Amino acid sequence: MKMAIAWGCLIPTRRSLIGYEAATRKILDDLDVEIADVPNETCCAPFWMQSLDITTSLAMAARNLAKAEEMGLDLLTPCSGCFHSYKRVNYVLQNYPEVHERIDRILSKAGLNYEGKVESKHLVDFLFTDIGLDEIKKHISVDLSGLEIGLRYGCHMLKPHELLNIEYSERPVFADLILELMGITSKSYIGRYRCCGGLLRGIQDELADRILHERLVDAYNANLDALVTVCSLCHLQHDMGQRIIKRKYGMDNLEIPVIHYPQLLALGFGHSPEEIGLKYHTIPTEKFIQKAMKVGGV
Amino acid sequence: MCNFARAALVIKEKKDAMTRELHSPSSSFALEISLFPNGEDIKKCIQCGICSATCPVAFASNIFRPRKLIQWILIGKREEVLKSDIPWFCMTCRTCEERCQEGVSPAEIFQAVRHLAISEGYAPEAFKKMVDIILTDGWMLKDAFSDFIEDDREALGLDRDLHWNNEFVKMVKKKYFDGEE
Numbered sequence A: 001m002k003m004a005i006a007w008g009c010l011i012p013t014r015r016s017l018i019g020y021e022a023a024t025r026k027i028l029d030d031l032d033v034e035i036a037d038v039p040n041e042t043c044c045a046p047f048w049m050q051s052l053d054i055t056t057s058l059a060m061a062a063r064n065l066a067k068a069e070e071m072g073l074d075l076l077t078p079c080s081g082c083f084h085s086y087k088r089v090n091y092v093l094q095n096y097p098e099v100h101e102r103i104d105r106i107l108s109k110a111g112l113n114y115e116g117k118v119e120s121k122h123l124v125d126f127l128f129t130d131i132g133l134d135e136i137k138k139h140i141s142v143d144l145s146g147l148e149i150g151l152r153y154g155c156h157m158l159k160p161h162e163l164l165n166i167e168y169s170e171r172p173v174f175a176d177l178i179l180e181l182m183g184i185t186s187k188s189y190i191g192r193y194r195c196c197g198g199l200l201r202g203i204q205d206e207l208a209d210r211i212l213h214e215r216l217v218d219a220y221n222a223n224l225d226a227l228v229t230v231c232s233l234c235h236l237q238h239d240m241g242q243r244i245i246k247r248k249y250g251m252d253n254l255e256i257p258v259i260h261y262p263q264l265l266a267l268g269f270g271h272s273p274e275e276i277g278l279k280y281h282t283i284p285t286e287k288f289i290q291k292a293m294k295v296g297g298v
Numbered sequence B: 001m002c003n004f005a006r007a008a009l010v011i012k013e014k015k016d017a018m019t020r021e022l023h024s025p026s027s028s029f030a031l032e033i034s035l036f037p038n039g040e041d042i043k044k045c046i047q048c049g050i051c052s053a054t055c056p057v058a059f060a061s062n063i064f065r066p067r068k069l070i071q072w073i074l075i076g077k078r079e080e081v082l083k084s085d086i087p088w089f090c091m092t093c094r095t096c097e098e099r100c101q102e103g104v105s106p107a108e109i110f111q112a113v114r115h116l117a118i119s120e121g122y123a124p125e126a127f128k129k130m131v132d133i134i135l136t137d138g139w140m141l142k143d144a145f146s147d148f149i150e151d152d153r154e155a156l157g158l159d160r161d162l163h164w165n166n167e168f169v170k171m172v173k174k175k176y177f178d179g180e181e
């Protein structure tokens, strides 16, 4: 199987996120999925960017889709924000012909054309829907039974589910099912589905802190070996933001490692912690790695 | 057909009938919003408040309430809404949209509100700065991407160079802040 891939701006550029890219490349390779980077990726104009001017912002996302279409491939992305932008392009093209025309005009000025044929897929949904549990299971060489984690799906991979063509989001399980193949216990705890406040960073910091504080108290009380995040913003918020919360709210014992979803899978596939950049996270991951090694017998 | 299936059908018909029942926008501001993609759904809002009860921002803040913001639009408080920073509290998580029983997307409505606010010069500074960076560099994090991270990438066996560029945004840049054509 071959897919085009757009990484988004955060994953390849943040120290604590490059492990996301490394692990994703490893597991896709193991699963025999060939990937081709979208050449000269452009900002997907996510979230608030879209309020600037819907035509132009969607044209920016459509630019990457047009490149994938040129390659004759569907588009994979590990970034929940990008995923949302790409899905929205196809939806608006289909439902609002006037906007479609305006987007076409912008693209054609850049010598591009997008017919709307590319299906965009979020990495985690792709693993579940297109690769499937049976296939993934064949690649698991390390049993991680005994690890207890808190999985955070984040918001933008899930909502609204009709637009994103994904499992109904109130209590999704698809990402848990994959982790359970490795024997991992994905704990159910209060707040695991709730928003992290990440998008308020830089705009309403006080509010972003208050929401994150709540999430971290939830996670702390759940007694987890690690938080596992799908969304890159969710990771920045929980990993880098944890330091802020620790100081601001005097939570001295707060030290929850935050692992990227594909990193956990890569460990299960037998990759070493060094290969997948676990040392670059803000909150040290050693304790988590030691436990994983112990239960995995590596 | 079994009872269960029949009941499901009746519920579906009722729901369809309900979502077809549109209210006419009660203010020219609401009408203006209803012209944006998905903004038309504002006509379906029954002011039930599920969105406010659902919203993670409303939970943590005492000034942001999506239902109330929609109400201000419905009754035509155009100036107040466009000048206010409240529409910028919405993180577009779309939890409200998922739960709204009437098929309204407060997130898309606020997107339209912010668009109008921007075109009339009320965009918050942080937002203007972010847009300027993206439309100059082609992406948000060119400045943050340092040699150190290039080294770390190399150590992980990843390509040092990211190949992002501003070719495409150079072309669209002038369109921004001028509104749509």
Ligand code: SF4
Residues within 6 Å of the ligand: B044, B045, B046, B047, B048, B049, B050, B051, B052, B066, B067, B070, B099, B100, B101, B102, B103, B104, B105, B106
């Ligand atoms: S947007 Fe939906 S949930 Fe919110 S008040 Fe209106 S009808 Fe209710």
Ligand code: SF4
Residues within 6 Å of the ligand: B051, B054, B055, B056, B057, B058, B066, B089, B090, B091, B092, B093, B094, B095, B096, B097, B106, B107
């Ligand atoms: S989309 Fe906006 S208004 Fe709706 S729940 Fe999320 S933050 Fe609140």
